[in-house]
Amino acid sequence: SQTIHQWPATLVQPVGSPLSLECTVEGTSNPNLYWYRQAAGRGLQLLFYSVGIGQISSEVPQNLSASRPQDRQFILSSKKLLLSDSGFYLCAWTGTVNSPLHFGNGTRLTVT
Amino acid sequence: EDQVTQSPEALRLQEGESSSLNCSYTVSGLRGLFWYRQDPGKGPEFLFTLYSAGEEKEKERLKATLTKKESFLHITAPKPEDSATYLCAVTRSGGSYIPTFGRGTSLIVHP
Numbered sequence: 001s002q003t004i005h006q007w008p009a010t011l012v013q014p015v016g017s018p019l020s021l022e023c024t025v026e027g028t029s030n031p032n033l034y035w036y037r038q039a040a041g042r043g044l045q046l047l048f049y050s051v052g053i054g055q056i057s058s059e060v061p062q063n064l065s066a067s068r069p070q071d072r073q074f075i076l077s078s079k080k081l082l083l084s085d086s087g088f089y090l091c092a093w094t095g096t097v098n099s100p101l102h103f104g105n106g107t108r109l110t111v112t
Numbered sequence: 113e114d115q116v117t118q119s120p121e122a123l124r125l126q127e128g129e130s131s132s133l134n135c136s137y138t139v140s141g142l143r144g145l146f147w148y149r150q151d152p153g154k155g156p157e158f159l160f161t162l163y164s165a166g167e168e169k170e171k172e173r174l175k176a177t178l179t180k181k182e183s184f185l186h187i188t189a190p191k192p193e194d195s196a197t198y199l200c201a202v203t204r205s206g207g208s209y210i211p212t213f214g215r216g217t218s219l220i221v222h223p
Contacts, residue, residue, distance in 0.1 A: 043214065043216065044156075059210075097209055098161070100158040101158070103155030103156045104155050105155050
């Protein structure tokens, strides 16, 4: 069966520090991968998605970037965090176009 | 532009008090409608996919239905463990793999 791993679960970082969140999927190949941010009461905001290695689409201009160095690995990064980057970050994957998204357990990021 | 509106934003029920959550959508050619459950501090967990009007899916106390304009998530005789945020999302035929999500309904079931 397929599983998705996302870490760390919580992170507290000072303003101006770098960020790296990692997500890996097991049990499938060539998944579509997604990074979402969820703010309280504001729903899911799509940040990046990828349909293949090295193929990244950005949905929202911001202080973040994403990379997909391997087929089942998706990384969310920032060179310098802002206070507004605080939030709950979710990684997700899907296989076929008719399949639902499957989410990781998220990372709670607090920028201080 | 695809739109998904969920109502109510919040719902409080007594244990055993059945109710329904609504998901209204506007999409140019529905490919699929998805329901998720999200517990606090966790990622959304997939519940159901519906593809065409008239389709219904059931799982324990939950039943999802679909019309051409909306979907309902019926909760029969809820228990406190059904407390969660329920999210609805749609994908469009011929579109990308990107679903459009609603903001969710926060359900609290009191014992």
